[in-house]
Amino acid sequence: MHAFDALRAQIADYPMLETALGVLILLTTAFLADWVTRHILLRIGRRVLKTVRLHNEATAPIAQRLARIAPALVIHNGIQLVPHLPPGAMTVVQNVASAFVILTIVLTVSSVLDLVNARYARRPSAANRPIKGYIQMIKIALFAIAAILIIATLIERSPLLLLSGLGAMAAVLMLVFQGTILSLVASIQLTSNDMLRVGDWIEAPHLNADGDVIDIALHTVKVQNWDRTITAIPTSKLITDSYKNWRGMSESGGRRIKRSLMIDQNSIRFLEPGERENLCRFALIDDYIRRKQDEIDAWNKKLAEAGREPVNTRRMTNIGAFRAYVQSYLLDHPRIHSTGLTLLVRQLDPTAHGLPLEIYCFTTTTAWVEYESIQADIFDHMIAILPEFGLRLYQQPSGLDVAELSSRLLPSEKAATKAQASASSLK
Template sequence: MQEVQETLEQAESWLAERPDVDTLTKLALLLAGAWVANFIVKKILLRGLLRILSYTPAGKDRQAIERNIVARIANVVPALVIAFGITSVPNLSDEVTIIVTNVCYAFIVITIARAISGTLTIVNTLYERQPEAQTRPIKGYIQVAKIVIYAVATILMIAVLIDKSPVILLSGLGAMAAVLMLVFQDTLLSLVASVQITSNDIIRVGDWVEMPNLNADGDVIDIALHQVKVQNWDKTITFIPTRRFISDPFKNWRGMQESGGRRIKRSLLVDQQSIHFLTDDELKAVKRFRLLKSYLQSKQQEIDDWNQQLKDEGKEPVNTRRITNIGTFRAYILQYLENHPKVHQEMTLMARQLNPTSDGLPIEVYCFTNTIAWAEYEGIQSDIFDHLLSILPEFGLRVFQHPSGIDMREMTRNLHESGTKSSS
């Protein structure tokens, strides 16, 4: 024992003669102690805590594990060891000790702020799994809370680094209010817009929105504080400032999606020169249509009753009412739609005649499909007009079409042939 004591006394005297070595030795011990504390917390305590949490629903959530909130908080321990242990290192000036201590405290502040921010991210992720998240997103509010947290953390870090009270810094913010409002103008406007969007249920994640002035036409995939992400149908992404949904006009197709039906509104342009009263032969031909039996019977009875009241004047066909091919065709369209299995029968359904134009007489089909799927909707619409275009000649009607090059060549050939026959 005496030999050991003498050895320690010699080491102390040797270190006393060499203060730099003593300082470096204590610093090395301090760093080693911080490393040991970090190892114990992260490798032993933290691992045990995560093992315990793995038996709970929260511990099985991958989002919570990936965010590693507990590991971030664990970084506070070695910083505290250094902050409290730096004062025991000899031969360090007060300025160095204060700087190291303040840096450690600043690191602790930012570490806690990051941990709180990660916790808020997990809260938002878990909330987005709830059904009400589609109508009441909180991502904008979470981002505002993060901004506040990091703003407070920045003030505390600056106060710690300059070794001043944060109250002094906060008192100086009053004079900078105008500057801050200018700097955070977009954030404030976006916050107001987010509140209005949420409270008025203007848009939701999954809504189909159309904003032509920004070339946006697709589904909303994310609603954040500053931007709303819209995935267009060509799979491109349009980033729209949140406040534009308050200030600019746009179309939300949610009503169509919730109704279960999608509108068909398209016209056939009928050549007006092909419109006429049905002759007896034509009337006999259209009676073959199963869909027109009830219409023709009721219409013929109505016309006969009308014409009987004319008495002698009814002998002139010009004074009588007769069935037209265009009216019969409209009745056929209506009956065809009412019997179509993919047309929504509980919504508006009609075939109407619009104002005549130089391009023909528009016969508009107005109905709704019983599906909102885009591809199916287009297929149903195409099938309906395929049929109507094909059956139109059965009513003695023609579709109007501007003359093409083939038509002009055919006309020229006919004129040439007629001229040749006349000369011969």
């Protein structure tokens, strides 16, 4: 103690040196406080929390950040003990230390909110009701309050004085935070109306989005497209603009097949009796053909009894038999929904490219790869079996078709064709 007093007496004549030593001692004390808090107190705290199963790896960063308050409090209270320090400098250090404490507390609360969101995201219902947008809105409010408190602390004014001045800036704040307000309203509508969930497949061509939703935040919704690119859509756009959500398809358990076979209309004709009997070989339409023929025979018999001309009689067509075959094939297919969901085979309006025979049904899976495989197998079979019904697919002539037709012409026909082409060129 006497040595300390003697040293103090020796440096009493050097106030700047005394101040420098005081600051050095204060910084050393703050460093020790930080080390003791993080390496001793936090370890004790972890052991206590582990006994009650409250500590884990996620809460460790929060405790580390909160421990930064200890050195700031040491500096705030110890700066008064530094000798010969100007009052203005002392006030500035204390205000900065107080502002640092406020900022640290807000950052800690922000980390706690992130932890809450991460824990909530693990729940099964989190995809249906995400809270990330609300968490972000709370963070914005917290940082706004922290900014007011920090400014008030640094300039040594009451926060209420700053808040009273904000009333005149309300219009400016509304303009500045217009996007945030719109995003908040959109986020509430999306969540409350269950319009969008993480994992939904959405399609919005005007927004360059076609894929799965991977994140729903306050300002943006991220969509991972099928080409693995990421599209960030403003949340408000999903309220003002239209988009397609494929969730209903996924939840129904079936994915729609809607594709047509273009039948060459020149191959459509009535079936001869021998052809009808030949088609009875197909087990899928054996009953249909016999039942349909009995119906037609009964109809024609009534016409004959009424003395009508034979031209009024009904006859079976190959396109009708093929349509019945496709219908029975789909009903018997193990990977096609035969009940509960629509299943039909219909003719559309004839076109210049043939008669569209549309298949409309739903597969028993929504997985893309399996769906495409089922669809391809069905149309492979239909195209291959068309000749059995005397039908052909329509296909526009290609250069090879023209060359093959030219090779079949007789020499005289080739000469006539060449002469006709020469005459046309002279004209």
